[in-house]
Amino acid sequence: MSILLSSLGLGLVLALLAVGIFISFRVLRFADVTVDGSFALGGAAAAATIAAGGDPWLATAVGLLAGAAAGAVTGALHVLLRIDGLLSGIIVMTALYSVNLRVMGRSNIPLVDQPTVVRLPQRILERLAGGEQAEWFGRSVSMSDAAVFVVGLFVVSVAAVLLRLFLATNLGGAMRATGDNPTMMQSLGVPTGAVLTLGLALANALAGAAGAMFAQAVGFADAQMGVGILVTGLASVIIGENLVGRSSLGVSLTAVVLGSVIFRLLVAIALRVGLDPNDLKLITAVFVAAALALPRLLGRKGVGRA
Amino acid sequence: MLDVTGISKTFNPGQETEVRALVDATLTVPTGSWTIVIGGNGSGKSSLLNAVAGSFMVDSGSIAIDGTDVTRLPQWRRATLVGRVFQDPFAGTSPALTVAENLALAARRGLFRGLGPLLRSRDRVGFRDRVASLGLGLENRMDQVIGSLSGGQRQSLTLLMATLRTPALLLLDEHTAALDPKSAELVIAATRRLIDANRLTALMVTHSMQQAADLGDRLVVMHRGGVERVYEGAAKSRLRPDQLTELFAELRMQDRIDTATAGMLAEAYIEAR
Ligand SMILES: Nc1ncnc2c1ncn2[C@@H]1O[C@H](COP(=O)(O)OP(=O)(O)OP(=O)(O)O)[C@@H](O)[C@H]1O
Ligand SMILES: [Mg+2]
Numbered sequence: 029m030s031i032l033l034s035s036l037g038l039g040l041v042l043a044l045l046a047v048g049i050f051i052s053f054r055v056l057r058f059a060d061v062t063v064d065g066s067f068a069l070g071g072a073a074a075a076a077t078i079a080a081g082g083d084p085w086l087a088t089a090v091g092l093l094a095g096a097a098a099g100a101v102t103g104a105l106h107v108l109l110r111i112d113g114l115l116s117g118i119i120v121m122t123a124l125y126s127v128n129l130r131v132m133g134r135s136n137i138p139l140v141d142q143p144t145v146v147r148l149p150q151r152i153l154e155r156l157a158g159g160e161q162a163e164w165f166g167r168s169v170s171m172s173d174a175a176v177f178v179v180g181l182f183v184v185s186v187a188a189v190l191l192r193l194f195l196a197t198n199l200g201g202a203m204r205a206t207g208d209n210p211t212m213m214q215s216l217g218v219p220t221g222a223v224l225t226l227g228l229a230l231a232n233a234l235a236g237a238a239g240a241m242f243a244q245a246v247g248f249a250d251a252q253m254g255v256g257i258l259v260t261g262l263a264s265v266i267i268g269e270n271l272v273g274r275s276s277l278g279v280s281l282t283a284v285v286l287g288s289v290i291f292r293l294l295v296a297i298a299l300r301v302g303l304d305p306n307d308l309k310l311i312t313a314v315f316v317a318a319a320l321a322l323p324r325l326l327g328r329k330g331v332g333r334a
Numbered sequence: 335m336l337d338v339t340g341i342s343k344t345f346n347p348g349q350e351t352e353v354r355a356l357v358d359a360t361l362t363v364p365t366g367s368w369t370i371v372i373g374g375n376g377s378g379k380s381s382l383l384n385a386v387a388g389s390f391m392v393d394s395g396s397i398a399i400d401g402t403d404v405t406r407l408p409q410w411r412r413a414t415l416v417g418r419v420f421q422d423p424f425a426g427t428s429p430a431l432t433v434a435e436n437l438a439l440a441a442r443r444g445l446f447r448g449l450g451p452l453l454r455s456r457d458r459v460g461f462r463d464r465v466a467s468l469g470l471g472l473e474n475r476m477d478q479v480i481g482s483l484s485g486g487q488r489q490s491l492t493l494l495m496a497t498l499r500t501p502a503l504l505l506l507d508e509h510t511a512a513l514d515p516k517s518a519e520l521v522i523a524a525t526r527r528l529i530d531a532n533r534l535t536a537l538m539v540t541h542s543m544q545q546a547a548d549l550g551d552r553l554v555v556m557h558r559g560g561v562e563r564v565y566e567g568a569a570k571s572r573l574r575p576d577q578l579t580e581l582f583a584e585l586r587m588q589d590r591i592d593t594a595t596a597g598m599l600a601e602a603y604i605e606a607r
């Protein structure tokens with residue numbers, strides 16, 4: 029039960045990242061690898077802010093803004109300097125590795141004894157339960173896991189609803205169409221480069237916020253925490269789209285959130301039955317590669333678009 | 335209205351693939367005129383329209399629309415003045431968005447796009463009526479994604495979108511060339527209706543001698559990146575398709591003679607060495 033709840037919670041926190049990846053890969057149709065760096069940047073910036081005595085929600089906002097800045101740099105490299113999109117992301121991701129070490133001043137910041145966004149709900153839950161653990165459905169549940177779940181659910185719901193509303197505005201609609209058909213949008217008077225850059229900033233803002241919350245949920249920030257996170261997020265997007273669907277924007281966003289949760293559960297189960305954690309990235313990578321290749325091999329369209 | 339003065343454009347200058355797409359091209363389109371552009375393959379028709387729309391910046395010369403010098407303006411800023419339909423029937427619409435959403439995007443051509451709702455219910459009625467006027471029955475498919483429609487349907491919608499906010503200048507580049515005859519006819523009928531009803535100023539490229547003879551009030555013949563001939567008034571209305579075909583043969587002959595002469599000169603020059 030505790031494993032279930034803790035993977036649900038982390039799945040919801042990482043769903044923020046998956047939603048960001050949905051924006052870059054699906055809405056903008058831009059293969060943005062910046063997220064590996066901006067996720068860790070968000071974690072680093074938040075941890076540094078908290079370690080310096082900052083409020084945890086402020087720290088999360090700092091992580092979000094730092095991620096947005098990273099995404100904007102990738103966009104600017106691509107739009108202003110005409111560097112290939114994939115390469116722009118790789119350049120920024122590489123640079124961020126050093127930036128993150130600078131931000132933290134060392135390779136990792138523990139947050140165990142620090143105030144975090146999880147702390148307050150955890151206190152409330154512990155008071156209600158009368159202890160750090162509670163008996164739910166006949167099993168012992170940690171109130172810190174329950175708190176991550178509550179905070180994760182709240183934040184990702186707010187983010188998904190706001191994003192859904194944004195995509196239905198004049199600007200949001202222009203962003204969707206820019207990913208779809210930039211030539212058309214130019215001819216309709218949209219500076220498509222600026223809109224793409226804005227979209228990448230938005231996607232990486234979510235990645236930064238996810239990193240900030242993830243660091244607070246697991247109790248530390250680490251320079252390595254972003255490695256491979258893009259492929260993980262992509263796996264979540266693919267799982268969600270295939271299990272839930274993508275008939276509309278609302279459905280797609282719900283799918284991506286659920287995909288992230290399901291992915292975490294699958295990982296927890298795999299580890300439970302004895303999978304070596306070191307093999308996790310290999311298996312995830314093989315899964316994503318297979319999901320992208322299968323529809324083509326089977327001659328079907330649309331399953332693993334990326 | 336449109337004043338194109340001595341524009342030139344060379345692609346890939348100095349390279350083996352160098353192409354002089356526009357060579358000192360000059361053209362004016364008076365307000366309210368529907369000017370047809372014809373010319374052989376590679377004569378610079380699309381390049382002329384692209385230059386006017388701002389798809390690329392010209393090397394020299396100037397372009398003014400409605401008295402505004404737009405020579406150095408990027409394409410998205412010229413969109414305030416210019417509505418556009420491409421040859422590729424899939425180029426002018428966003429396939430993942432619905433018919434209604436595409437129209438809503440076009441309704442704000444050249445305007446600021448903020449956080450107001452893209453699709454307002456009071457606009458929907460107007461959109462529906464406009465789409466119904468195309469006579470394709472698409473008014474019942476307003477909430478379907480455009481990607482599910484045929485090329486002809488999409489091109490008709492693109493035409494509607496380009497004129498939804500009345501443009502100072504409408505650019506049509508062989509917008510029926512990729513369609514089957516039946517769809518092409520429908521799109522031409524819609525073009526006629528929209529241009530007449532809104533008194534648009536239009537510049538239209540076509541490969542069809544029939545369209546060139548039937549449509550518009552002026553005709554421009556392009557050749558080797560420049561404007562070779564202009565027919566207007568009575569001279570235009572008297573033109574028949576076969577005369578245009580003859581003119582084309584004549585221009586092609588001239589080309590062949592020029593190439594032959596060039597060959598002879600080259601031979602003579604090389605032998606002389
Ligand atoms: N972006 C570009 N880069 C390089 N060359 C180009 C480009 N656009 C056009 N050209 C070249 O410029 C010349 C004129 O092309 P343009 O498309 O204007 O001709 P056109 O009159 O529209 O021909 P068609 O009837 O085939 O459409 C051609 O030789 C073409 O290959
Ligand atoms: Mg052409």
